[in-house]
Amino acid sequence: MEATTTMEATRRRISYDKLGMVAEIFSGLAHPTRLEILELLEDGGAYSVGQILKQIHIDPTLLTHHLTKMKHLGILRSSKQGRNVYYRLDMPEIRDVLECIQNCKIKI
Amino acid sequence: MEATTTMEATRRRISYDKLGMVAEIFSGLAHPTRLEILELLEDGGAYSVGQILKQIHIDPTLLTHHLTKMKHLGILRSSKQGRNVYYRLDMPEIRDVLECIQNCKIKI
DNA sequence: TAAACAATTGAAAACTTGTTCAATTATAAA
DNA sequence: TTTATAATTGAACAAGTTTTCAATTGTTTA
Helix, strand or coil: CCCCCCCCCCCCCCCCCHHHHHHHHHHHHCHHHHHHHHHHHHCCCCCHHHHHHCCCCCCHHHHHHHHHHHHHCCCEEEEEEEEEEEECCCHHHHHHHHHHHHHHCCCC | CCCCCCCCCCCCCCHHHHHHHHHHHHHHCCCCHHHHHHHHHHCCCEEEEEHHHHHCEEEEEEEEHHHHHHHCCCEEEEEEECCCCEEECCCHHHHHHHHHEEEEECCC
């Protein structure tokens, strides 16, 4: 099969800048621990670092680094209450992506 | 808002292995040039390296490296015809992801 | 106020990915 | 059978990410 030789006059193109931003968000998703965190936050709830740590057994410092990265990308948002910091999803599109992961059949 | 304290008896969990594979695929998408290539291949057509090069102005060696990476991840598949090598999408799920990029409003 | 707790900071080390370069393979055309 | 074209290989370097570590901040409880 060949590439189309007759193509629409104006080919729709996402700007390289937008592709760059989207690529950055994908790099935010490109780590199993970060996907695990997102799976936990998928329900829309706010979880403190300590609560996340009970589900995901990694070094607290490393968890903070992962959370900070996703926060800077706009994937998560945090709020402080007493000595706890609560994180929650802040990018609704991510939920679709997570749903897609659950449904799609990638051979294991 | 607090995390749910009463939660379903059995929490659905994607295995860490599957999360690892999915994370690898996301890392395949985490580069603007690779997203540009995928946007071009999204129509299902097969494009030779030369044809891709006409749309995306990068060094041919670098293009091959990007294509090879996506091929190894199972995102693309290639076939040779004469001295041309044609690449095409080989992971239908990617089309949904690309559609999502086009629709979703990420502030630029 | 001191001790304990929850989370973060920033720097360094370890590791992975992206880019460039020169050389190579395979096919087609002259 | 030589020359040109299409694409790839692999090594070297540059850039970026992940992990670890020691030190620190802010808040609560004793």
